[in-house]
Amino acid sequence: MRKVIYKQFGDESVLELVEQAVPTPKQNQVLIRVKAVSINPLDWKVYGGEMKLMSGSKFPKAVGIDFAGVVESSGSLATRYKAGDEVLGLLDVFKGGALADYVVVQETDIALKPGNSSFEEAAALPLTGLSALQIIDKLAAVGKNQEVLINGATGGIGVFAVQLAKKRGAIVTAVVGTEGVAQAKQWGADTVLDYTRQDIQRLDQRFDAVIDLSTKLSFKAAKKLMKSRAVFITTLAAPVTLVRSFFNNLFSSRKLKVLIVKPSAEGLQTLAKLAEKDLQIVLAKTYSINQVREAYRETSRGRTIGKSVIVLD
Ligand SMILES: NC(=O)c1ccc[n+]([C@@H]2O[C@H](COP(=O)([O-])OP(=O)(O)OC[C@H]3O[C@@H](n4cnc5c(N)ncnc54)[C@H](OP(=O)(O)O)[C@@H]3O)[C@@H](O)[C@H]2O)c1
Structure with a gap:
């Protein structure tokens, strides 16, 4: 073979x-x-x-x-x-x-x-779907009417993260490149921002969850976009970030959480069922x-x- x-x-x-x-x-x-x-x-x-x-x-x-x-x-x-x-x-x-x-x-x-x-x-x-599922349901625990910012929303994880956040009843702001604006709207994002034209760090809105899939948004920068009790999710699982998240989360109400995707047959079944229904x-x-x-x-x-x-x- x-x-x-x-x-x-x-x-x-x-x-x-x-x-x-x-x-x-x-x-x-x-x-x-x-x-x-x-x-x-x-x-x-x-x-x-x-x-x-x-x-x-x-x-x-x-x-x-x-x-x-x-x-x-x-x-x-x-x-x-x-x-x-x-x-x-x-x-x-x-x-x-x-x-x-x-x-x-x-x-x-x-x-x-x-x-x-x-x-x-x-x-x-599998990989991006499980990542999105674990981010939306476990790390961010996204619920009804929560304001969620997804940075890098047209990539592998982002496509599913936008759709899953909408399924949980969130109000989703998707940050994408110019080519992805129309599609992110079609997946259900309530607001779509083009990162090549708009600096998201200047937004007035504050979010319950800021999810960075681009690896370009630091926690320090993200804090300006977070409500006082909010969570920032990064997919950069570097040891230094894990240590920082541990100490930050002891003392701050603005939490830093790191995705370390876990294999899950149950998660795969959930995703397969969602795909049979309407997950694009x-x-x-x-x-x-x-x-x-x-x-x-x-x-x-x-x-x-x-x-x-x-x-x-
Ligand atoms: N820790 C874990 O367990 C784990 C598991 C899976 C994945 N990951 C990591 O998670 C990250 C995301 O995965 P993925 O599969 O979704 O990657 P991907 O398909 O490459 O998506 C990344 C997205 O970020 C966007 N982007 C790039 N620069 C940006 C900027 N300045 N502002 C906003 N968006 C920007 C890209 O848009 P353009 O197309 O316009 O460039 C792209 O849509 C990767 O780094 C991957 O290695 C980690």
């Missing part, structure tokens, strides 16, 4: 497509024929060596965190899924390995694919596995709306 690996940290040119044996599932594992894999900023942060502390420095390493595919076979103790089931799933974000024709996973890493989604759409759901999954561009370097080069430049996906045929 084909698999994307790398033997040193670097830019996308370190990625290689190699041939490997198809893995055999252990007793409690499921073998999946992968159909599509989504591209995430965490991929290039990990193969770029920015997350060595968590990923380790032993090579070769593999790429690809979330995927959709078809169950091929299961170990004797893995009974939840049968051959032919269409599923989506999430691997360890620091180990990856989904960019391959086959992957073995625990049953708890997967859920049934939404019946009305393509494999490409389903692959775009937005695809930017699809690539073939032979275009893996081009796919990462283009996607890492930003300015895409929704998620780009690599298709395995």
Whole structure:
């Protein structure tokens, strides 16, 4: 089978497509024929060596965190899924390995694919969908009539965060690039601001939750946008931010919370059900596995709306 690996940290040119044996599932594992894999900023942060502390420095390493595919076979103790089931799933974000024709996973890493989604759409759901779910429901605990600012609202997480915040009854301000204004309105945002034309730090409005998905808004800057009892969510899980959040939250009513996304089969099922109902999954561009370097080069430049996906045929 084909698999994307790398033997040193670097830019996308370190990625290689190699041939490997198809893995055999252990007793409690499921073998999946992968159909599509989504591209995430965490991929290039990990193969770029920015997350060595968590990923380790032993090579070769593999790429690809979330995927959709078809169950091929299961170990004797893995009974939840049968051959032919269409599923989506999430691997360890620091180990990856989904960019391959086959992957073995625990049953708890997967859920049934939404019946009305393509494999490409389903692959775009796990990591960013779970991130959005955990941000909106746990970290920010968004509720009815709360004023929520989502900075970076047309990216992978943002697309879902806007829609989930609206489902919880929030009043959502989405901050996006010029190309994303119309779409953010269509996902339900009450106010849409174009960050290329407006400096959000000059807003008069104060929010119950400020969610930064761009990694460009500091807590210090965000404080000016927060009500006296409000929460700021960052996705930058650096050790220094975690320490800062601990001490800040002891003494301040303006809380700093850090996303560390947790795998959750239950969360995947919730997302799949929402997608079957009305949660929109937005695809930017699809690539073939032979275009893996081009796919990462283009996607890492930003300015895409929704998620780009690599298709395995
Ligand atoms: N800690 C965790 O557990 C965890 C889990 C998942 C993801 N993450 C991280 O979370 C971040 C967001 O993930 P994602 O998948 O949503 O990334 P993404 O798809 O790259 O989205 C980032 C968004 O930020 C926007 N942006 C860039 N500059 C901006 C600015 N100055 N003001 C406002 N918006 C701006 C981008 O818009 P343009 O297209 O206009 O540039 C884009 O829509 C990434 O850094 C990712 O690595 C962390």
